[in-house]
Amino acid sequence: MILPYLVRLACLSLACFFLVHVALAIGMNWLAPWVLAMAKPGKPSSAARLLLAARLLPSVVGGLVVAGVCVPSYLWLEPEATVEQVGLGCLAAAVLSVASWGIAARRGLRAIGLSIRYERYCRKLGCETRLAGENTRVWVIEGAASSFALAGIIHPRLVISREVLENLSHAELEAALRHERAHRTSRDNLKRLLLLSVPDVLPFRVRLLAGLESLERGWAQFTEWAADDRAVGGDASRAVSLAGALVRVARLGAPREASPLMTSLVADGRDLEARVDRLLDAAPGGENPGQVRPRLVVAIVLAAGLFGAVIGGPATLQTAHRLLEHLIR
Numbered sequence: 001m002i003l004p005y006l007v008r009l010a011c012l013s014l015a016c017f018f019l020v021h022v023a024l025a026i027g028m029n030w031l032a033p034w035v036l037a038m039a040k041p042g043k044p045s046s047a048a049r050l051l052l053a054a055r056l057l058p059s060v061v062g063g064l065v066v067a068g069v070c071v072p073s074y075l076w077l078e079p080e081a082t083v084e085q086v087g088l089g090c091l092a093a094a095v096l097s098v099a100s101w102g103i104a105a106r107r108g109l110r111a112i113g114l115s116i117r118y119e120r121y122c123r124k125l126g127c128e129t130r131l132a133g134e135n136t137r138v139w140v141i142e143g144a145a146s147s148f149a150l151a152g153i154i155h156p157r158l159v160i161s162r163e164v165l166e167n168l169s170h171a172e173l174e175a176a177l178r179h180e181r182a183h184r185t186s187r188d189n190l191k192r193l194l195l196l197s198v199p200d201v202l203p204f205r206v207r208l209l210a211g212l213e214s215l216e217r218g219w220a221q222f223t224e225w226a227a228d229d230r231a232v233g234g235d236a237s238r239a240v241s242l243a244g245a246l247v248r249v250a251r252l253g254a255p256r257e258a259s260p261l262m263t264s265l266v267a268d269g270r271d272l273e274a275r276v277d278r279l280l281d282a283a284p285g286g287e288n289p290g291q292v293r294p295r296l297v298v299a300i301v302l303a304a305g306l307f308g309a310v311i312g313g314p315a316t317l318q319t320a321h322r323l324l325e326h327l328i329r
């Protein structure tokens with residue numbers, strides 16, 4: 001099929017992303033048990049960062065290869081007047097790429113839509129109030145069972161049911177509020193949206209890629225543990241209060257309404273026992289969520305610079321162009 005210059009570029013970029021993404025996703029799926037084993041002994045916040053980075057890596061590198069290699073080499077080395085056929089293999093890869101991106105975008109937009117609907121539900125049934133020590137307003141909802149969550153992305157808001165407020169002691173409430181504040185500082189709802197919006201390997205579910213799903217589950221678990229640690233800050237009495245709050249909220253039952261972009265105090269009943277045990281075994285925590293290690297930042301900047309220098313070099317672009325010529329036929 002003969003296509004105009006820019007349509008061929010779009011086709012080639014989509015096909016290139018698809019192939020790089022599939023290769024890296026299969027590799028990461030295979031490496032997932034090893035990444036999880038590496039994350040486990042570390043601090044929960046470091047483990048959560050590592051697992052999130054591992055899960056997003058195939059999409060991010062796929063995008064970088066397209067933007068840094070595929071597009072520049074095509075624009076530099078492909079004469080505009082060339083009339084060239086686009087092979088069926090390239091077209092098929094481009095179509096699969098569009099379908100995967102479309103499904104991911106739909107999933108992300110649906111999550112945003114459900115989040116807006118949940119906000120409306122809170123506005124309708126709840127009353128806004130201020131709690132001691134909390135500098136933003138809180139929605140208190142009547143008859144919402146065990147709701148205790150941070151909802152939304154840009155201005156996340158605390159949503160608490162009246163039953164929870166009436167059942168928690170002052171110390172338990174304070175510990176639970178610190179837990180949700182830790183989620184807000186880490187922007188965990190935004191990370192949730194990112195995970196929902198990355199494309200799948202193929203535009204349909206592949207059961208063999210369970211490793212990638214285990215990275216997401218691991219991220220969710222370590223995110224909760226990290227928020228517990230920050231809420232407790234190494235203080236044994238706060239740890240007991242938070243454990244008490246978790247058990248009391250869990251006993252009230254599941255919330256009536258939920259949003260995909262919210263972090264609940266008791267997000268997953270399966271992990272409740274483990275969280276309570278680690279709080280009661282030894283008061284964990286003492287991490288500063290805003291602290292960014294300078295050495296880590298320097299390493300990331302150097303790695304990005306090296307990556308840019310290697311992939312942006314003339315020799316790399318010429319080799320890439322030859323490979324793309326094979327791909328497009």
Ligand SMILES: [Zn+2]
Nearest residue numbers: 224263264265
């Ligand atoms: Zn939480």
